[in-house]
Amino acid sequence: MWTIGLCIVAVLVIYLSYRLNKWSNPKCNGVLPPGSMGLPLIGETLQLIVPSYSLDLHPFIKKKAQKYGPIFRTSVAGSPIVVSIDPEFNHYIAKQEGRLVEIWYLDSFSKLLTMEGENKVTAVGVVHKYIRSIVLNRCGADPLKEKLLPQIEEFVNKTLQTWSSHPLVEMKHAASVKVFDFTAKLFISYDAENSPTKMSEKFTNILGGLMSFPLNIPGTTYHKCLKDKNEAMSMLRKIFKERINSPKRHFEDLLDLAINDMDKEKFLSEDLIINVVFGLLFASFDSISSALSLTLNLLAEHPAVLQELTDEHEAILKNRESPNSILTWDEYKSMTFTHQVINEAFRLGGVAPGLLRRALKDIEFKGYTIPAGWTIMLVNSAIQLNPNTYKDPLAFNPWRWKDLDSLFVSKNFMPFGGGTRLCAGAEYSKTFMATFLHILVTKYRWTKVKGGTIARNPILEFTDGLHIKFSVINN
Template structure:
């Protein structure tokens, strides 16, 4: 009996040792980039999620670049990952969408975005869905419709905020943008929009997490939130179908999608439409509210930049016949320094700490083999904060953008992604920020009451909010 127990223990030890060895030394038809896979299953997730300060390249990335170079391997939330901090490799990967790689998130992110969302569609189907989204947030609709509505919305909320002595501008801007998105997409009034918003709150935490559907985990909370969001959107869709039969249309984005669903030659279904709506609303408020808040933080710390921004907007008002009129599209496009401020803010913000792609075909790059099935993680901060790409990269200096193209992505600027997957809502986000800044440096005054504690873990997190006072 003792012999049998010893045999089983020995077998178990050997099996575990073999498992650990195979985990740490993944099979590859060529030479894998250097790196460590960490512990089995857990990988290096604990280090990846360790919170760190707002400034600088994440320690997780910096330490491994120092040790392994600009291309290394790791394992995060149970997935094998190749990480790139090389701008040339990043640019190459963006150009390989639909060829060597596909847009992807982690397993948790894939489930949260839904089985029919933007991520699972590639090639022509993705192009089609992207064009649908641009019908709502693209430059043409912004110019014709949304600009005026965004302007009115900002002024209404700013007037309301002046009555508050201690305003969390991150949360307030988030709510403002969420209500606007819910109104334009689903024709929700304020009460209905706030009901929907409470289900979205857990989305961000679970995006990059272990896909453990167990109560108490961030992934479980995110999936519960998604379940309730989808339920509410489906109810609205079904109600709309009934009202359409009675010839009562609201002419919002949902109606537009349903008209596309009803076309004879289309792959768009109601299930796809629901997932598209789910992610469009999420994308409309989360990152933009964070960027707007950081812009105020940086402007508060750099009075000379604030003064220069104020001068630009005062000139715009001085040139108007009606000083109280809304911002026009031409005025928005003329805000050169404002766009520099926005670019500099999102460069330093790096709100999306990583951009993921799924490798669908083995390929070689710089002497290394990138295996099919692995995740490829592009790290924007390593480029945005590189001393090789920017002078004094950690400083807030909007004037560094003077004379440079301010709108598209490039090898050294990927705040809105790149390639075919360049963020469709980039112009929406910049317009929302520009409108807020316009009124905050002209019609209103503001002061920071409490900056709170802003950290990355790895996504940007405002632990205590960002408190300001807005007054006339």
């Protein structure tokens, strides 16, 4: 019996050793990038989802890059991944969508961001072009210039007026809710004030679970996120049903545009439209609220920046024929220092930890081979925090943008992605932020009362909140 038992143990040890060796040394028709794969199934997931308390690169990525170089391999949630902080490689991959790579999400992300039967987050070709076109139709530069800018100004005025009546405002959460409500009104005519269910809460909860461990059992964060996602999708489906059954659609929002196009664009279906709206709402609100919150936190710590920003906007008011005139597009475009502040906030506080792509075929680069089917994580924030590119990269220095030319910026500043996936809402985000700052510094006083400790998990948060007191300037 002892002999048999020892033989079984020996066989198990040999088998496990074989599997571990196979896991640690994946097959490749060439030379894999250096790195380690961690434990089977888990990989190095736990190291990656540990919160980072700095605006710098995540410690896991920084440590790996120092050890293995700017392109290395690892494994997250059971998937082999090549991580890149190499600017040349990142720009190359960004231009290869539909040829060498496709947009991709880890399985745990996909279950939160997609519906069964449709996969709008990996939309390519004609579908992606259509999505981009309807977004630009509603919030691109032309609609912003022609009609959206006054709407944003009115909304920000009401928001700050409301906030000034509160003892304190937790900036990140409050901004997320407000930006979501405005964008949802723009896309689906959502009336947050009269809705019995706050849709923003569902999306905020989903966002909070993106990096939770994908264990779908009651009581876990991931399970609750899936539940909130399903409830949000049900709300959107109800709105779609009501809209399509209406004898005449009169909202003229993004949802109307999509429904009206169903006859001529054969790829459009109910499920796809609902998925698209869900994805656009999900992508729209946190980038702006995070950047706004970070900007106010940084301005509170850099009074010289705040002073120059205030001087610029007070000069805009002085140059008006009527001080009560609405903000114009020409005034927005003239905000030179404001745009520098916004660029610096996006440089330091890029929302996405990395853009994910999947290799459609073997990819050769600098002597390495990335096998077909592998995931590629492009860590573009590394470009924006590279000390060889930006002097003292962790310093908040809006003046650095004064001497940077457009070619340098196009290659070394990618907060809104790049290539065919350049975010269609980039101008909308910057316009919203500039309008908010314009009204804030000309009509309000504000003080950071407490909080402001940075955390990334992976989305930018504040461990103890960012609590701000707003008050109206009494002239």
